[in-house]
Each structure stands twice: as structure tokens, then as C-alpha cells.
Amino acid sequence: MTVRVLLFASWADALGARSVDLDVADDATAADVLSALDARSAGAQLPRPALAVNRCIVPPHARIARGDEVAIIPPVAGG
């Protein structure tokens, strides 16, 4: 399936886009999505992100379903 991943901050700059479409297995996990993103960003010095699904941070083993809102969350720096 194709998963659209929202990108922010340094990750958006490095990939030159606010989102990226990734082809992943139908039973893909958050860790699989992060691995696919690593392949896209090879060479860039980027902070390790977490993954949010439907606006909540998920653990690496969480399954991604078709239609989920998926986003990478670099280390936050608000305030």
C-alpha cells in the first residue's frame, strides 16, 4: 500500500517536501515506515524521529492501516 507521511522541520527541509508517499507492505509497522524514510533521506544528518499515527505517537511495532494519518515527529522544540 501507499502511505503518505507528513514531514516537519529538518526532515521537510532535507527531503524538500512537506510530505512523501512511500510504498510499504500491507502489514507494515511504524518501524517499517521509519526504515523506508531512512532510505529516502540517506546521507542527510537528521535527528531520529518518532512516528505519529492519527495524531498520537505510536511504538515501533504499531501496525499502519490504509488511510491512517502518518507523520514523522522529530525531537520537539516548542516553547
Place this chain on the structure above:
Amino acid sequence: MRAAIVSRPIDSAALLAEVATPANGATVLFTGSVRESSDGRTVSGIDYDAYEAMAAEELSRIVSETAERFGTPHVVAEHRIGSLELGEISVAIAVGHPHRGAAFDAARQVIEEIKLRLPVWKQELFTDGTRAWVDARVNAHAPQP
């Protein structure tokens, strides 16, 4: 209780007025603003990026958790995003409570949770024309701003 991610200047006096009621003997206002130096470098401004949909939900959760823990409905918070100049307010938190100790502690809890959880990122612009995302330089053991 109110929480908002905004892209306009924050009116901190309005937040303070929002939580001031005769029941509250104490009101606390915290504001965070753009500081002129960072790690010894001179800053000219900060651009804030955010995952707006999640940040709005997360800030609401932080505010309601704090209101519940300290037993007051008078907690409001706004975080601004976009391009900010030196001295402009990026975040404001106001708490009203019958007693001062809880008012201070509640305001402190909101800003600390924002720092830990809110999906917002800052890019510092330096006077030498360079810029850098703060996320790329995170050090969990560094002193907190």
C-alpha cells in the same frame, strides 16, 4: 480551559483577564519569548513550524490534564507559530486558582509538558545569515532554556 495554536501576535493581558475571577486569589502568567542569544550566537528571530492538527490536540490535552490535577478550570495556553522577531511572545500560559502555590505549579506544569510533548519546532535565524533547526542540536543533558 482553552488552548490554541495561533499565527498572530499573542495578547498576554487578554489571557490573564480570561482566568481572573473573584474566586481566584492568585493568577499567574507565564510568557516565553524570542531570546537574543543561543549557545553564544546572536539570534535575529525564530521561525516556528508545527504539526498543527496534532499540536492543537496535544495542547488541549496538556491544559485539561493540568486543570484536573490542580482542581481549577482556569487554565489557558496559546502557542504561536510562523516567523517571530526578537522579544515577541511565542507561548503564553495563564492560570487562575484560589491559592498561589497551585497557580505557580500549574503554570509550570503546562510549560514543561509543552517542552516535552508539543509537536512544534523552532529554526533559529542568526545575525550572520545562517539558520539552524533546534531539533538537530537536541541534547537531553543540556541545561533547559
